[in-house]
Amino acid sequence: MEILDSIPFDVDAHEVLRRAHLTKADADITQGARELIEQARQVARPKVVYEVCYVENKRTDSLELAGITFTSRVLRMNLDQVQRIFAYVATCGTELTEISAPAGDMLLDYCLDIIKEMALRTAMAHLRKHLETRYALGQTSSMNPGSLEDWPITQQNELFSIFGDVEKLIGVRLSDSFLMIPTKSVSGIIFPTQVRFESCQLCPREVCPSRRAAFDSSLAEQYGIEVAGTAGEIH
């Protein structure tokens, strides 16, 4: 198991203001946002924990990763020819959750949310680069428990159990409904693949700002499953 907790991250102020649709006309709000950005710069510490796992005991709709059983037909089919995967949890870091916008200021709250999401994306990009460099990976895809009905969010428990005490390691814990806290966190597996796979291809959700690929009903048919989208952060 490895922890990546020295991930370079500098908040791009221009990007935060652009995404929050703040213009020069909103001088007070823009100043508030700049102060938040400065605070975030001082404390932000995105983190990742990952583990190299071997795929074993493949059955019809399940398999084992690190000796723990996962049940999902899509996961099983995607890992049919795969021997080794990388399980991970990435987060914006608890440090950013200790900053708050002035009470009731929804726009500044939104700016803070954008900053946390940027920190999470930076953590994920750092993980991918790290894996590419260290393990000489070619093309990869990823899957996340809860992104499809076929791989339910309840399997977050199994995924987290690969690492032991994730809260102690990088500050991420699961709520009673298996959501991650801090919310700007993401968990899943990265695996080598010949043909790029995105869960979005099997997800018919009509409105999703995070969609990365169009829904493909014929691909869903090939997987032989009925699929339904779920709310998510970054799958």
Ligand code: SF4
């Ligand atoms: S379309 Fe949205 S909800 Fe569906 S899998 Fe993709 S990111 Fe998740």
